[in-house]
Amino acid sequence: MTDSPARIRRERAAEMAARAVEHSGMLLLVSGAPGMGKTHLLRDLGARLSESKRVHYVAADEFEQTIPYAFAERLLSSGITEDSTIAASAQTLEVARRLIDGLVGAPRGEVRTLLIDDAQWIDHDSAKVLRFVIPRVARRGVFLTVATRSIGERETLGGYLQEYAGASTVHQHVRLEPLTADDIRALALERFGAGISQRTARMLREASGGSFLGIEALFTGVTQSEIRDLHLTWNLPIRRASLPESPFLAGFATLSPAGRLAVEVASVASHEISPRVLTLVGEELGEPIDADEAIAAGALTESGFGTTVATAHALVASAVRDVMSAERARRVNRALAEVTDGYASITHALRGSNEWSPDLERRVDEYVRSTLAQGHLDATYEILRASIAIATGAARERLITDLGLLNLRHKTGFAVLDLFDDIAALPPSAVRDCLVIVLLMYRFEQEAAQAKLQELLMRPAEDPETATVQAFLGFIAMIMVMRSPDPAIPTELAALCRGLWANAPEDPSALSDQRLAWMVGPRAYEAVMDGYGIVALHLDYRNSEVEQVLPTLVERAFALPDTDLKIDALVPLAGAAVAIGDVRLAHTIAETGVGILEKVTTPPWASGSIRFMRAHTLMLLGRVPEAATITDLARELSYDFIDVETRMTFAALHAWIQVVMGRDGGAAPLEEARRLGELGWEVYASDIVTVVECEAARAAGDGHGVLAATSEDRVSRYRNTQRGFLTYRAHALIDLGRTDEAAELVDRLAEQRGTTWQETTGTLAWLQARLAEARSDADVADRLYREAAEQSEELSPLVLALTLADLGEFRHAQGDHAAAEDALRRAVGLLEAIEAHAYLPSASDRLMRVTDRDRRERERLIEALTAREREVARHLIEGSSNAQIAETLFISQATARFHVSNVLRKLGLARRAEVASVLSDGL
Template identity: 25%
Template sequence: MAEDRREDVLIGRRAELAALTAALDRAAAESAATVLVSGDAGIGKTHLVTALAGIARERGCAVLVGQCAELGESMPYLPLADALWRGVRDPRQGEAVRAALESRPVLRRLLPDGDGGRGDASELDQQRLFGAALGLLGELGSTRPVLLVLEDLHWADTSTRHLLTFLSRVLQRERVCLVGTYRSDDLHRRHPMRPVIAELLRVPDVSAVELRPFAPDETAEYLAALSEGEDLSPELAERVHARSEGNPFYAAELYAAAATGEDLPAGLADLLLARLERLGDDAQRVVRAAAVAGRRVGDELVRRVSGLEEAAVGAALREVVSHRQLLPDGDGYVFRHALLREAVYADLLPGERTRLHAAFAALLADRSGPAAELAYHSLAAHDLPVAFAASVRAGREAERMGAPAEALEHYDRALSLWEAVPDPETASGCTRVDLALAAVRACGRCGEVRRAISRLRRLLEAADPGDVRLGALLREQLAYYLGDLDMNAEAADIAREAVDMLPADPPTPERAAALATYVRSLLPRVHGGPMERRHGDDLPALAEEAVAAARAAGAADAEASALVTLGVYREEREAGLETRDLFARARDLAVDAGNFAVALRAAFHHARAVFDRGDLAGAAEVAEQAVRFTLDNGLGWSTYGVNLRFLRYLIHYTAGEWEHAARLAADFGIRVARPAEAQVSAYALFLEVAQGSDAAAERLRWIEPLWGQDDLLTYISRGLAAERALWNGDPDAALDHVTAVLDVLAPGDASAIRIAATGLWAHADLGSSSGAADDLLARARTAASTTLDGLPRAWLGVEGHAWLARAEAEHARARGANDPELWRRTVTAFEYGAPGGGFVYEVARSRWRLAEALAEKGDRDEAAAQWRRGVAAAERLGARPLLHALRDLGVRARLAAASAAAAAGPLGALTAREREVLRLVAEGRNNRQIAEALFISPKTASVHVSNILAKLGVASRTQAAAVAHREGLVTR
């Protein structure tokens, strides 16, 4: 277990450590291995090999670690000497190392207390020393494996490079693992280590491990560890990751500086600038010009702005690229790291910085360069009129490119300059209100809905009351965004005002949009209780009126919005109504009209309607197309852009495609501070709770403070927290979560069915047949038969019917009448009419209860058949809590034994690998010894053993061993 704990402290480096420990395993098996570990300065190479050394010591290996130093050729064989000197002084292995050195004076002379001075080392006969080093490693390896680590090989002297090449080629059957580390960012084109590495990587026994930067969540985890219990805001973690680009050392420095208000720590800046001082004057001049350009600069621009002659600037660029300060990138160059650019830029004198910005702006203006770059350089050069016009143009370009966040930034810059430039309307080609509305539109498209609402309220307050058209437009937009946040009551009032402000004749697009938004706001709320039904009875007629008005005005997007509303309203009230084609038509209308907000709403309901009917393959296809459209247009964080991404994830989760779902959930951050972020995060709990992941506890810890701020967040996260509590054997805690969720759901909300079923599970586990269980079943039945506005429900999706069946079965179990027939109906309901398909996880969970109910009734054969199918599904999904429950049932009801007997003998259910593991168990080996014999991890061995016990229907390793001997698996 010590090995596992050591892995846990290596954030984001499990795969790399696994590769190194695999090389150590090969060496232990008498197959020498060499691994070259590379990465930028500060990326964590030393931390990684230190962890490897710790693992090697725990396994009883001899460990020799030596470092190169930036001393040039003055101290040959320095890392070998360092490794031997440390080895001699290590009480765990010093005697063995010193004994091996006694018979090899050529090596002993390298030590500070050796027979010769350190200066003599360069005169030693190289072949004798190489042979002695090989012999020493072989002698040490004869008694136990050896790990030799040579760090910082980018500083290695010639002799050390030759020694590394020799050992990598000659070591074969010796039990030696040789690991070398080097900084990849220090290996310029003419660095002497480059050809050595290229040559070594062609040797069969040599492999490479490259340390990548941290991902955003890994940086956050690393900073959380540094914070030592102090709160770490998601904003700070995100900012530090963006600036550090995942480099752990840079991240630690930036995090420490944030506490003191420093922008770029002086020590870090000095470290970055020190590398530039190695360059010539012309090369440094080119780098300063590139820093003003930004992270990336075009080749022609940097040549012209540098002010150097063509030959000089060419030579300077070659020098800069050779030393990897700038890297070629298409037709230009990019800084190796953003912080390097920041350090150079901050080091410029104010006048020098302004002159360089002005030079870039002039060149960009002459050649009609990118508006965003022109705006940036003009503003830095204090040319406000050019910066203003370019910012407006840059915002429009960003919108066309599907980059709403960037568009918002440009529009905000232009708005801030509006009063500072002459004749801004002529320069921008729009009014200030038009520009402000463009910024609002960008807010909505990048998910800043509350910000859009705040801006619209301010615009409405400042608007001329006599401008009816503008007043109606602002109200319609405000009502639409309020509807995105389910603030329907206020949205309805404001949208009604907009409708009343505009005449019905002649038809206008503005009135059609206001009427469509008004009708949308009349839909009953999904969470938080029904709104007043002041106009609810008129909704279908109003929706038809909105469709007619939109068609008369030629407003296709308003027509699409009204059609979606009408479809959503009617589908619960009209049995057999097919809305999929209606939603698809609405989507196409909105796309053609260029209204992507309405298009995404229609696309969401199209995919959702297909999903609700149990067509998972069709739903996945529709959702994938919609998400692709969403991302292509930069709308991934808009309201329905987020909803579509969630729906795509849930479709794959439901279909049992959990690896795919996990990849999608990788973007759902854990450390959240706002309800919108928490909603995104909460969806990952579906997988984490079902798989028993430790991440669920951490995610819930961050979400919990926000429970009272958002009803949808409460529904998702507390509903899944209830399931987690049940898997952990705490039904009372589960009921607390269930009560909290039901308190925010309307009686007619179909979502209540699932939560009620979860609560009934808790009551059944408690053995409770109280009135509370009856109330929960009544709540589920009401939600299944009544719409949000209290009308009879004519249609309920297949998942809703399945959860109602689950609620009925759990209620019977709570009353002590565990009915197999009710559970059989539940299995069938979750199969969605496709035996072997449907909601795969819930089918497996229902089979667990069905097998239990059958076993209680004495039907062990069918119980075993259902049990086997549940186990197979749980194993495939990696649903550990369910698998544990099934194994427990298998032992208690002896279903595992019945299943094994039904197969070809007691071992018939075992895989080939499980038979190997069982044979080793029968030989008396523990999990670690099994792992070593089969070259797997101890955790994997433990999982295999648990599976074997469940499949054999036995409770201990001793019983499993007895079965293995009885069946002839072990012959001695």
Template identity: 25%
Template sequence: MFVGRADELAVLVDALARAADQEPQALLVGGEAGVGKTRLTEEFLGEAARRGAVVAVGGCVEIGAEGLPFAPFSTALRTLLRLLPGELAAAAAGQEDELARILPELGETPRGPHDEESTARLFELTARMLERLAADRTVVLVLEDLHWADTSTRHLLAYLFRALGRGRLVLVATYRADDIHRRHPLRPLLAELDRLRTVQRIELARFNRGEVRRQLAGILASQPDEAFVDSVFERSDGNAFFVEELVASHESGCRTGLTESLRDLLLVRVEVLPDAAQRVVRIVAEGGSTVEYPLLLAVSRLGEDELIEALRAAVGANILLATADGDGYRFRHSLVREAVSDDLLPGERARVNRRYAEALEADETLIRAEERVIRLANYWYAANDPAKALPAVLAASITARRRHAYSEQLSLLERAMDLWESAPDEVREALRPADYTEVYPPCGCDPASTPLQRVDLLAEATVAARYGGERERALKLTKLALRILDEDGGDPLRAAWFWTERSRLIANLGRGDGWQEIATAQELVKGLPPSQVHADVLVRVAGWGMLHNPGPGNLAAAERAVEYARMIGAEETELNARITYGCLLMDSGDGATGLAELHEVKDRAIARGFTVVAGRAHINITSQLESMGRSRAMGRSREAVELAEQGVQLVSKARLLDTEAWVRGNMAESLYSLGRWDEAAEAARRTLHVGHGAAPRGSASARLAYLALARGELTEAAAQLAAAHAHFGTHDSQPQHRIPLFRLAIGVAEGEGRLADVRTETAQAIAYGFPLGQHRYAWPLLLASATAEADARGLPGTEEGRAAALEALRTAARTLATPAPLWSAHSEYLRAELLRAEGRDTVADWTAVETAVSPLERPYLLARVRHRLAEALLGSGGDRDTAAGLLRDAHATADRLGSRRLREDLALLAQRARIPLTPDETRPAAPAPDTDPIEALGLTSRERDVLRLVATGSTNRQIAEELFISPKTASVHVSNILAKLGVAGRGEAAALAHRLRLFTAPAPQP
């Protein structure tokens, strides 16, 4: 009888209905052991099956400290493969080798690639496969006993809960709440999932007395005696499983003598079994959550008839159950298994585990191949046999690595290091790095003949920790390894390898820029013969220099890295070094040679299947094309977008998520330049969705800030600038990141009328410096500062310091390169803005700028220049028809781009000059002598007077005194003005009024 839980079942059934509308559902079901989680799940699955859903259940396996990586997902997917073979094959098409890491039936698991994005790629592929599988049918996945889940399973579950966006999928996970102590690894996951609005959490409470009464009636098939109800309810405290056990004990005649100890209660029914059945039950308890029948037959050493009789007795007593597939046996409830296991003597436990291990070694067919290595490692470890356990644990670590279960690999390697000293010498000396490691530092020795060392395990564990996202742990492992190497007299190549790892980790953790560590590694390899480590160090030195201190000096380091990689035949390392070399060539001014080098590397990497290198080539080529601006032949930004699209297709298929984020970020930058702003915004937002690393996310936020600034959305621009700062942090100041942030800060400050902050940010940027190759970021920064100075000319308090600020801009500009027409145009534009800031600009100055910018595919830049040229023409009494054409063209561009700020600037200038902006617009009437064009903004006469005083810097009290009104009334007027102008503060309102020349004489009229 299904007792209670009506509300909880209704929540699950409602999720089923929601999923049918292509809205994936995620639920967590928690409760103490024995409270009825499985019973509720079974009732829900029955209802789901009646409604035509495809259901699959997978349980987390408790076989040791690590568990089986992805065990519940493997089991559930195996069920789906059996029920929907064609559909699952279609959903996994093209990615079978990667998905085989979770479902081995899909094919051979490849040996690589391994990197920090490997797990993310696997998770993304799993999510997309489930979405495709659930596109046309409702699929229900239940993962049981999450409290036993391995780390990889927890991470995958968290990813699916966040990432599933479509499909008729219901994902339910159950866990034992009373096991989740403060340090339990599931606790942080539950806290994280609680913050997701898409996840529903169901907590099962114990039964009340009425529910216990109904449960007893169902068990006994009659109404129970009220005294018996009271006794059972008091002793079970409403726990459904304890109720069943008490009834069973009562019916078996054990009505007295039961202690209140839970363990004793659970063991009562085991102890009344025949001896052979008790023996089998104890063997099953040590085998794991489920034990296959052939394995049990081998371990029990009973005849088959005798084993079947023993199993029949255990199943009849409701202690064991046959598994759903009929291949093995498990305990009806995990509490009973735990009680039986705890009741074993230490020597007895070791002996049973040894038998399991010996049986698996004797016959590989007893269990599934993908489970054998890890279970064998756990059995030997529990058997307290270091000689057997050490190689078994190391073999299991390799299996975990190949499944991208890096956290489990790390745990196994740490277990191997614990076993290291206790294992016999002859066992350790027989181990070879070639057999048990995959990131063995190549130190000039043969990994197939050299004995494995503990420091080799530390190297493997360091990379496993980094790939698994545990960088703090990885950093501690490198420290331990370097101490061991120092105590042993030092091995310079191994030490250099660990220092290189530390450099990467320290930069990723925000502890520094990693230079001190990589410099130490460089010093260690000096004078040594060429090696993989030496080449890697040189590549990192050159790469660090390219990002942090661009200059010709890094070319030599890049050339040495290429040379060393070629000497040792490390083709992938060579191609990486050549990317750095090509970028440095371009930064040094040899754009054609550098670009050709990068394209050659890209094509070769694609041909050789080096997808990570090919992705990096796409990142750098698209970035460099944008930096080159425009050649005589074609627009480089357009070329960059086309190449970025190819790069996204390449790396997204390989699920190189951070690489994809970088390529999309570069695409967003080029789309912005081309005036395809909606596409640029989508590319930047996609970057934030795809990227995991801080740097690509920071760049995406900066791109969104640029867009918001250009559109006049200052609040959004400031928010995205703050997000970019948060992503980049302060520990690793790279010019390609830092200079754009200075430029954005200048733009936000200018828009808010904070000229003093504009000057401060500009001074800091100039002091920071513009290294070689950074002209692409420096020219827009100087231009933004000069524009702010020009727009602020005449505002109160802006003259002091102006001359010094303009001279600083001119001096900085003289240090910058103009290697392409785009940057020559910026130089011309900057010169004109500096003259405008001094009131000395002419039509000729702006004509020269317009001539330089017109051939470029930079519509927003051109519209701004044409605004200034039209303003100069109208201010000097020049050709009104030419000015009108410029204004209309610029206004159409601003309207298409959605640049409210530029559109308003142009509209006000056109109104002052009485020029219609569209063909069907009537010519504005000449303003009356006592009116102003400011009325176009919807301000009343009184609000115009208040704004005039705000523009001079007056306070509310000063405004009140000037206009003979109360300070409160002045405050109300100011608030209304800010709302009508769409600005956030008084400074921004003052800047807008001055920028639009609202209180200056109209342009000359014909």
């Protein structure tokens, strides 16, 4: 996700203000359509420079644009001079000099700031004055910021300022563009502390015209209760009443009727169309149409060397559609339906119809069957939506049921929440009740859903359809249990579900209503329930029982057909594997599930969880770059997952990755992730926010921050946790010299190892080694460090790298500089390989200290050797024997032995082979 545009603009304002002071003034040209935030940027600049008390804000007025020197008089009256009147006979040069005299002459180091807004309305004579003034004051202690909607030709003021700014390395031109969907998502996250989906952002963009003012109006209309629930909901409410007029209608309004018709047709079509289609539509309507005029005015654009035309911007099309009357839009749609075919034709036919007809119903049914067979779900949804808008009676009820079942099947029930009342009003049936129950889940109205669910599950099944719906809802009942404070499946529910699955058809051909065929799968439901059953075991830390049953359940789940239910069966098994510390098995399970996800046409209920588990286990395994790639992709999808908690767990994982990789941008997603605590159920990796806070504090060398993050009141609520955060806490206590507390905690972790504490973020041996070192027990520390390094090889490159860094520091303190350098070089290499840049500076500094000391030690030893002994040492490094040394140096072997003995003695070595390791670099 991109940075918040508001933050980017604040930073840009700060940068420009500093730039103006640094260069003793400058010109800043700000351009953009109405509502893009030009005035906000100007006022931000003024606020940043207001300490000088020499800031002037002046806005031009449209009605004054024909009055000579009207704007110049406004400038003078803003406090630049005492006399602001301008005689009617005044000349350009005279007015310009009055402005220059008033603007320049600020005390050294001060900058006078002139903020000119709505410059497009400046009268001609004042524009001439400004063209004369600006080059003469812009670098003489004057910061001029000019905001305008349009640049215009070179001879206009806007065109001149653009050229003037572009010719300088000091002056700047900033163009404010309409907000993108990603910009709006970033703004929502900054404003509300919770993210929104791409789909919602696109709807907001269309409604607002992509303007800052429009988005601000929409955001202001959101209530506090809606903000509180935003992390659970699927859409942000759009209340259009408060929206300003679209900035994209100005050009459209100036066109002739023929030019406007061309834009209307392109806007209604919502895609590129050929000039021939435009002409045919005009003929159908009996009205003249002129695409060339609309193209010349910039409302339409050509592509494909003139083979197609489209609106200049999608927001233009949205704005034009909003101002068209309903009857006008229907007429254009009917004309388009006659001259197009396929999806476009039926879409326009529906939008142009006043009433439902048998012929229209036949066309819709044929089209829906065709698109479903081809897997074109979006087109199917749109056609059904358009049909529901005009159908009546039984036809409308059937279409609503069709749309509801399709979205239920594809886990996009949030897309039909607006039809909830219509669905609830359908004639009584098991299918109707099933839709209502699942939509209540999407609305997080669990009590109402459970009441209706209980009634439906106990209802006698008089036909295969009811039995199939009951079997499916038995599975839904398990999901609801997993989203409760106590996610253990009760024995009574398990028995009820098994009975329902036994009564349900196993072959879809037994159903007369094939819309329900996808619900058939009782054996797969049973496998999912058995997988969920293991959750209660590891939440109670009965890990030995988990270890006993997990292999059988994994084998059974792997044997299922590759369907969405197989993925749902794998998710709790991956969670159980992490709970017992087998992260590699968990990753294998999650990787398998994600692989199936790419094959199935129907997503699982846990589509977000399986993706998160894959990324999370990669992070636990220290495969940081891979985890980063997967997380970036999955976060874009997470706002459409039925398992909404993954929005927040992915946000936390993103923050964790940002911290380890030493990047900015982790604060906002971490703040979003903190809303995990507001959920009413236990989630996988429920402690991830605390782990991220610990990682951030440790990377910053903030031991107290780690202790605050892991205080008892913060962590006591966790059940689904491996308590990896306690590893960070033990390290922090050692770093802070609180060895008694550290020893007590490490002893406790030793007792809990493999049950309520797993070594996912570091080994017990590592902690014990650091504790022994802190207590000056070098022999024990040496043994434990070796054990920790060996165990960490199997755990994670990050954990191994940090262990090796501590080992290197320990070896260095013990005087074993060669071993210290080796450990630290390995640590640095590992950190570079996994891009853990947060820890690289510290490890590199440690390595530098060791190598610098070794270099100084070598220099001292070399200085202690005589010239002849240095020659002998060189030959020893090359592996020469005494005889070879004697022959090369023309000395006797006895003399050679004497020199070799002196070299070894001065270097403090016992064997000649060791000389190379001590002096190779120095000689």
